[in-house]
Amino acid sequence: MTTTHSDEPIAPNAKRLLWAGFMAILAAGVGFSVRGGILGQWANQFGFTMTELGTITGGGLAGFGLIIIIFSLFADKVGYGKLMILALVLHFVSAVLTLAAPAFFASGGKEAAYWCLFSAMFIFAIGNGVCEAVVNPLTATLFPKQQTHYLNILHAGWPAGLVLGSVASAVMAARTDDAGNVVSAAVDWRIQMSLFLIPVIIYGVMILGQKFPKSHAAQAGVTLGEMVRTIFFPLMIVLLVIHALVGYVELGTDSWISKITGSIMASPTKGLILFSYTSLLMFVLRFFAGPIVHRISPVGLLLVSAILGFIGLQLLGSATSVALCVIAATVYACGKTFLWPTMLAVVSERFPKGGAVAIGMIGGVGMLSAGLIGGPAIGFKQDNFASKNLQETSQPAYERYKAGKENTFMGFKTVGLDGAKVGVLEDGGKELARADELLKQQGKDDANHKALVEWWDGAKATAETDKAAVTGAGLFGGRMALKLTSIVPAVMALLYLGMLIYFRSIGGYKAIQITGEQASGGVKGPVA
Known part of the structure; x- marks a missing residue:
């Protein structure tokens, strides 16, 4: 074949x-x-x-x-x-x-x-x-x-x-219609x-x-134990760490990006449209990775991508209009487009003896990082900065809308805003009324719901003035979360630069080919 x-x-x-x-x-x-x-x-x-x-x-x-x-x-x-x-x-x-x-x-x-x-x-x-x-x-x-x-x-x-x-x-x-009727x-x-x-x-x-x-490893007779051992080589460990950062900055940010940009543009719908636009842009760009790699190495492509990711998130965190959001999101999308699949390619090319195990490990680590660290960390940053901002602009509003307990993340602590209360404020209590009607129809008594209804009865009087302060605090928290998250691709860029220097010192980046002799122990050149 x-x-x-x-x-x-x-x-x-x-x-x-x-x-x-x-x-x-x-x-x-x-x-x-x-x-x-x-x-x-x-x-x-x-x-x-x-x-x-x-x-x-x-x-x-x-x-x-x-x-x-x-x-x-x-x-x-x-x-x-x-x-x-x-x-x-x-x-x-x-x-x-x-x-x-x-x-x-x-x-x-x-x-x-x-x-x-x-x-x-x-x-x-x-x-x-x-x-x-x-x-x-x-x-x-x-x-x-x-x-x-x-x-x-x-x-x-x-x-x-x-x-x-x-x-x-x-x-x-x-x-x-314009009146909200279906x-x-x-x-x-x-x-x-x-x-x-x-x-x-x-x-x-x-x-x-x-x-x-x-896989080439299986065809060459590499055992499962040998595949697993490739994970512990220094370069592979570096790649695992970097891909954990990729999962954090790409998938973790994607969990929040439409919400944050929707707040910046004062329209959740515009936030979703912008996310669709960047997704379409990613779809198109991913067909051009090959020609780019012919000009620069995969590591060079990753370095440029990380730099663009840093710039894009910084711009998004500072955007003040729809036009600026579109420009910033475009830069960010160009940055994140090639990161995930190109990292998979680097692992496969440099560690062919790892087979499906090495490439699966890199993908799994990225997913775990996105779910367990990226999404929660970006959410925590929003809570932290939003609550601090609201305390500065309106302490009474903060007291009304703060969460009932402290949030913790990797040793850091903050008391964020209560999402349920903020949601009631944003829609004027419509969802709360719907839930109340459902509970009555079902003949159920929910203590949490009852407490929220009682709170809203007391908070309605100041809702009009509170809304501007609470919305502004949420927007500030989202901006700061994006700016801080930009540190992640900045760190990635430094690591990619180090890898680029390393590969140039050994004659340049080259894909390693596996043979039956290498599988049985006679490896020549860089360890695969």
């Missing part, structure tokens, strides 16, 4: 398998994006609170990185094809459970619907994790001489899915949620009957 031309793939079905992987990642993006647009329908149909919806949508995300790492350990042993079939089954099971929620609600009420949807989202995350554990080493194996280029194309599927999902949600959303109802959420099955079916058809190659 190996060809003689250095730029050609190793298998005749390489492009087909590449686009199958693209569709699998696109399915994850579509599902993630569409789900965000139907939460209102879930709230109305099943009576969920915002907290319950947040827990459902977060189902399984914390363990996403662990899933990638675990499945990477035996991907070569079990076979990429079998694992992709497993991912296909998991995606379909997730869809069936999601669509069954109304039946669960009819038989077991709100709690049954809640656990049905939570389980569906958890299984969806597992399916995505299995795909990620397969498609990265698979693509690196199929295109050994153009790994950076094709891994970037593969991961263009994620922003493509985000764009397609958000556009579909916008088209299928309810329409209202002109046309939203398309049933079950139809919207089923959209992610289209790319699932496509990648399912594309992989059926196909022969999947093993």
